[in-house]
Amino acid sequence: MQARAHEQGFDVVRVAPADAIPEAGPRLAAWLAAGHHGTMSWMADTAERRASPKAMWDKARSAVVLGLNYGPERDPLASLADPLSATLSVYARGRDYHAVMKGRLKQVAGLLAAKSGADVKVFVDTAPLMEKPLAAAAGLGWQGKHTVLVSREFGNWLFLGVILCEAELPPDEREGDHCGTCRRCLDACPTQAFPAPYQIDARRCISYLTIEHAGPIPPAFRSAIGNRIFGCDDCLAVCPWNKFAQDGRDAKLAARSDLDAPPLEELLGLDEAAFRLRFAGTPIRRTGRDRFLRNVLIAAGNSGSAGLLAAVGRLLDDPSPLVRGAAVWAFGRLAPGAAVAAAATARRGTEADASVRAEWDAVADCPEPRHERA
Structure with a gap:
């Protein structure tokens, strides 16, 4: 044996x-x-x-x-x-x-x-x-x-x-x-x-x-996660x-070379089909695209990079409430305070999901410290 x-x-x-x-x-x-x-x-x-x-x-x-x-x-x-x-x-x-x-x-x-x-x-x-x-x-x-x-x-x-x-x-x-x-x-x-x-x-x-x-990551742990997007x-x-x-x-x-420190900006652009293709045969695929994008958005919010703001902003309209909620948090960390306040005012009234509305309330009422990373 x-x-x-x-x-x-x-x-x-x-x-x-x-x-x-x-x-x-x-x-x-x-x-x-x-x-x-x-x-x-x-x-x-x-x-x-x-x-x-x-x-x-x-x-x-x-x-x-x-x-x-x-x-x-x-x-x-x-x-x-x-x-x-x-x-x-x-x-x-x-x-x-x-x-x-x-x-x-x-x-x-x-x-x-x-x-x-x-x-x-x-x-x-x-x-x-x-x-x-x-x-x-x-x-x-x-x-x-x-x-x-x-x-x-x-x-x-x-x-x-x-x-x-x-x-x-x-x-x-x-x-x-x-x-x-x-x-x-x-x-x-x-x-x-x-x-x-x-x-x-x-x-x-x-x-x-x-x-x-499966749900939103508790706010108390988001900063500590850093750029750890899976495990x-x-x-x-x-x-x-x-x-x-x-x-x-x-x-x-x-290890696959494309999974060794992949760029956050690249991962933020994954739709369902691209997610399934990229992570076929890996443990990541079992988690699902929405949960994975939630994690990537937390990392984006922790990056301090205004260069990720456009990719984060696009996900504010994602079909998944889980993704939208994480995008709100990341947007609140990366965008200028005036832009966050304006977006919160415009979106809170039309957002159908209560958990996402709560994220908008949080960034509008208690804005996160802005980062200076380019």
Whole structure:
């Protein structure tokens, strides 16, 4: 099985008993009770099945956890220094890992089933299975203070897949916690999404806000988002364990050059058809054009560039209220005060959507500080 896994491009494979994470259920229950899941209602709806692999498939006796290295070739935070470009999470800069990994997992699972004579099931972040605790139990790494799996060999950059098996396989040794007193990941978070080490409040997390959250981004977090338009890698990228990461990113997961710091102005011009074409085969397409443009507009408002004002202004008339509302905020940040007041007066009375009217009220009554960037 190890040889087949490596043939399929996986960098590491380990085994844990299917009942190896009894602590996962209570931790999940406490996280949900605190409301830290935000609007991700499916987390609560599937909590009982998430508590244990055996709760989802009672015949499971072993969990084979596989990791695929997707480490970036350069500093993933470098584009944060250029406010006119966009910063996308490393995992979203290439082909959707779900599609890539599932076929490979099936190849490994097929061999496992043939050799063991047992039934198997394959999972790639598409079912209520808690991969990170299972990966830690299997010895791939440990969940760091930012709750992400950290590997001594691959740092913070492992995609995870799981094969549940009816057979009882020899388990690997659990990995210990090697974070020590380090708290770089916690201190790096732009929105202070970690109420305590090993805890995350998704409602404050930029990855949640720009990907999972469907409505307007709360005003309190907009400035802190900067030019992060899809996810956030700050807490991952600053981890000291990354310096030990092995180079070996799979060519099929290599980043696309057009997704490495693309210009904001270019992205602001995407209509539905252009969005679908540009992001075909990537995780970004699943989010949808409207939510994506909402994020780009927040970045535009944070850019301080009057050069983006025309592109932002065109989106004030976008068919989507979500896009229009974000365009109002960006317009309020970039346009001269008199222009903002005039636009608010002209548009508030004709705007049909209450959330967009509220954005006009906000920029008219409490105008944002104007930026001086050319």
